[in-house]
Amino acid sequence: MFRRFILTVFLLISCPFSSILLAQSEPIIEKTPLKVGVVGYPPFSDYNEETFRGISVELWQEIAADANLRYSLIAQPGIQVGIDGVVAGELDVLIGPISITTERFQKVAFTQPYFNAQIGLLVSAEKVSVWSRIRPIFRVAVISSVGGLFLILFVVGNLMWLAESRRNPEQFPRQYIRGVGSGMWFALVTLTTVGYGDKAPITKTGKIITSLWMLTTMVAASSLTAGIATVMTLLLSAEVIKDFTQVEDIRDKQIAVVSGTTGEKWAQIYQSRVLPSPNLEQAIERLKSGQAEGVMFDVPALRYYLYQNPTAPLKIADLAVSFEDYGFILPLDNKLIRELDIEIVKLKQSGRLEEIIEREIKGDFENQ
Secondary structure, eight states, rough: HHHHHHHHHHHHHHHHHHHHHHHHOOEEEEESEEEEEEEEOOOOOEEEEEESSSSHHHHHHHHHHTTTTTTEEEEOHHHHHHHHHHHHOOOOOESSSSSOOOOTTTTTOOOOOOOOEEEEEEEEOOOHHHHHGGGGSHHHHHHHHHHHHHHHHHHHHHHHHHHHHHOOOTTTTTSHHHHHHHHHHHHHHHHHHHHHOOOOOOHHHHHHHHHHHHHHHHHHHHHHHHHHHHHHHHHHHHHSSOOSSSSGTTTTTTEEETTSSSSHHHHTTTTTTEEEESSSSHHHHHHHHHSEEEEEEEHHHHHHHHOOOOOOEEEEOOOOOOEEEOOOEOOOOTHHHHHHHHHHHHHHHTTHHHHHHIIIIIHHHHOO
């Protein structure tokens, strides 16, 4: 009788502990399906005809299967929209090529990183043609400067012809075209301070005009020629395709970015003239149309675009802006974080994550 009483008490006490231990050893099973937002770009995430694919999607599917998680995938228009959805409680998880940053850590929680990506710059690969090099000469600014100089020489040439043609026809012929031409030549050599000595005024009026012209050229010649040289230099440098070899080269350049991405942040840090775009396609269109001199974005996505568009006259510049880790996003203090971290580590150690990346990335670019 006493033994039965002791056994009953032992069973009553041990049952709660055994159930707790059992609960701790089993994966977390959500009562309702998780709302999983999908954001990003190929090869990490892609949405086509109600089908999701990509590295991030397949990785999540592996994690969910191992952890017995029920879920529904919901496409998101942008990373910032997805993050706002997690913060507002509209999404339980956000997956995709999402860079882990300190700014985002203040609002949401990240899982273990599953990929390390480089931020790079997409630029034009077209070679500079002869026309591209001489085209600045025909720009309005250059033509107006040269035209202004010609007009001044024409005025001075006329004044010298009027003053000298009657008393000095040998140097300034009475025939208008020849005489004015000689006057313009005299004004030009005086302007350049060369002074060949083949022509010289002999009249009082001619000498006064020459004196005033010499004083004027002393002040104006250097600034005028410097102005033309500056305009030519700026225009020529603007026409030639930029060779970006270091990150500092993007300073003061028109750089297209995707709004809300870390590429936009780095473009601002390096003081480029940022051109925000809603998506990568529109940013690249700005580069193609000449509105931008480069597109700053994640290198895997840029390589994928070049693979899909082999005839595009574009290339990835030989420079590294930054290296960043990708992770999945959950609300702060979420109980799923530890479970997802464990699953990601398992996939890394087993080599399964590398297999997914190999198939989605290296398989796509093996012919590049």
